Amino acid sequence: MGTTKAVTDKSFVADVLQADKPVLVDFWAEWCGPCRKVSPLLEEIAGEMGDQVTIVKLNIDENPETARAYRVMSVPTLTVFKNGQPVQSIAGAKPKGELVKLIQSAL
Numbered sequence: 001m002g003t004t005k006a007v008t009d010k011s012f013v014a015d016v017l018q019a020d021k022p023v024l025v026d027f028w029a030e031w032c033g034p035c036r037k038v039s040p041l042l043e044e045i046a047g048e049m050g051d052q053v054t055i056v057k058l059n060i061d062e063n064p065e066t067a068r069a070y071r072v073m074s075v076p077t078l079t080v081f082k083n084g085q086p087v088q089s090i091a092g093a094k095p096k097g098e099l100v101k102l103i104q105s106a107l
Contacts, residue, residue: 004039004046007056009063017084019054022106024099026057027067027077034093035076041096045103053080053103080106 004026007015016023026042028035039057046055060067060075070079070086079089080102087106090098 003050004042004055004057007058007063009065012058012063012066015054015056016081019081021052021054022080022082022087022103023054023056024103025079025081026055027060027070027072027075027079028057029059029061029075031061032075037093038076038078038099041099044096045099049100049103052107078102082106 005015007025016025024042024045026035026038028039042055042057045053058066060072074091076093077089077091078094078099079086081087088102090102094102
C-alpha cells in the first residue's frame with residue numbers, strides 16, 4: 001500500500017477515468033529536474049493517504065496523447081481527477097503541504 005503507479009496512454013481510462021476514488025496524476029518527464037523533487041513527496045503522500053487517493057505518474061514523452069488531451073504545457077503538472085473529470089491542477093514543484101491540500105480539495 002502507498003506507492004505510486006505508472007500509467008500509460010493505453011491504461012489511462014481504466015486507471016484514472018474509471019477509478020472509484022480520486023486520482024492524482026503526476027504528468028512528468030525523465031529530463032525534468034522539478035519532477036524529481038516532487039516524486040519522493042508523492043511517494044510519501046501515497047503512503048499516508050493511499051486509502052483515500054490513488055497517485056499515478058504519466059511520462060509525457062512516452063505517452064504524448066494523454067498529455068496533449070489534457071493540455072499539459074509544463075512539467076510537473078499535477079492534476080486531481082474525480083469521477084473521470086479533472087477537478088484541480090497545479091504546475092511546478094510544490095511543497096508537500098500544498099500537494100496534500102490539492103488532494104484534499106477533491107475528497
